[in-house]
Amino acid sequence: MKYDETHRYMSECAAEAARVARGVPAARLNEPTHCPDWDVRALVNHWVLYTSHGLEHRARRKQLPEELVARDFTADPSWADAYAAQLDRAVAAWADRRSGRARSTWAAARCPPTNWPS
Numbered sequence: 001m002k003y004d005e006t007h008r009y010m011s012e013c014a015a016e017a018a019r020v021a022r023g024v025p026a027a028r029l030n031e032p033t034h035c036p037d038w039d040v041r042a043l044v045n046h047w048v049l050y051t052s053h054g055l056e057h058r059a060r061r062k063q064l065p066e067e068l069v070a071r072d073f074t075a076d077p078s079w080a081d082a083y084a085a086q087l088d089r090a091v092a093a094w095a096d097r098r099s100g101r102a103r104s105t106w107a108a109a110r111c112p113p114t115n116w117p118s
Contacts, residue, residue, distance in 0.1 A: 007091070007094060007095060010091055010094060011091050014087040014088070014090070014091050015087075017047075017051060017083075017087060018080070018083060018084035018087055021044075021047075021048075021079075021080040021083045021084065022080045022081075022084075024040070024044060024080065026074075026077070028040050029041040029044065029074055041072070041074050044073070044074055044079075045071070045072060045073050045074060048073040048074075048079070048083050048086075049064070049068060049069065049071070049073070051087070051090075052083055052086035052087045052089075052090050053068050053086060053090070055087075055090035055091075055093075055094070056086070056089050056090035056093045059090065059093035059094045059096070060093055060096075
């Protein structure tokens with residue numbers, strides 16, 4: 001698969017994730033999931049963190065700050081819109097990375113550079 005295809009698929013998946021997020025009713029955030037240790041809020045926070053912020057930080061080769069890891073994204077009533085905007089930034093960061101405009105230092109990464117895609 002070529003990068004142009006991958007980036008297009010990434011954009012399509014981000015749009016679909018944003019659509020799904022907008023369909024999560026606030027009233028259901030405290031409900032259980034099939035995983036006994038995770039309610040819907042915990043699952044959504046994990047999803048938002050790693051599919052948007054994590055995706056952008058990975059493209060920019062930056063470590064996720066602890067402040068983001070600990071954040072309850074769903075505490076903001078407009079979390080789904082904020083998630084959609086962050087997904088857009090994450091997808092754009094991968095476009096920047098591919099074009100060489102993204103930051104490219106190894107020092108901030110949690111994983112060795114040999115595990116990063118080229």
